[in-house]
Ligand SMILES: Nc1ncnc2c1ncn2[C@@H]1O[C@H](COP(=O)(O)OP(=O)(O)O)[C@@H](O)[C@H]1O
């Protein structure tokens with residue numbers, strides 16, 4: 382396998398239910414740290430790219446937040462699971478391939494095997510973060526229960542069995558995201574300014 386030229390200083394691996402706000406929260410982190418320090422990586426990126434290619438679909442629409450991706454979600458999940466069964470690190474490797482920033486924010490871990498890949502590749506750097514929101518809030522953001530999606534491993538694979546390093550509650554009634562993210566941002570700033578590789 383190709384050797385990695387640069388190692389991240391911190392890898393924040395996010396998970397959470399659909400419409401819990403993973404994209405929103407990870408974008409906020411990147412905004413606070415800046416694109417030179419922090420990149421947002423999506424495991425679903427290379428998955429959608431290959432799925433779109435094999436099925437002659439519109440990749441931009443699959444990457445977007447609209448209904449198009451929802452029409453294909455159940456089939457994409459099945460397709461991705463077949464790939465992951467053959468090689469659990471397949472999408473993790475592709476998603477992280479070109480990343481050069483010191484802080485990596487992975488926005489969409491869904492299965493224990495995703496987290497295990499990061500723990501095993503970057504044991505000192507990896508921290509797990511769960512974003513949670515109530516069903517009511519998620520509904521207000523456009524979520525509705527879909528059988529075959531919301532009851533499948535893609536959505537439930539990390540519901541139990543993991544003690545997350547950080548839990549962010551993304552609700553109007555919770556403390557502000559800036560407040561909740563403060564310790565994580567501090568960690569990221571420290572990691573970026575005093576690389577582990579120097580110690
Ligand atoms: N704290 C928030 N304030 C305002 N809008 C939010 C907040 N969190 C999420 N949203 C909005 O809710 C929708 C779903 O959030 P998103 O980050 O796409 O969820 P996920 O990536 O977990 O599916 C998006 O339109 C997003 O902009």
Ligand SMILES: C[C@@](O)(CCOP(=O)(O)OP(=O)(O)O)CC(=O)O
Pocket residue numbers: 398399400403404424425428444450454457458461489491535
């Ligand atoms: C097939 C998927 O990768 C689709 C993921 O698409 P998004 O990451 O865009 O999903 P949400 O943010 O939850 O709306 C799911 C999987 O099981 O890998």
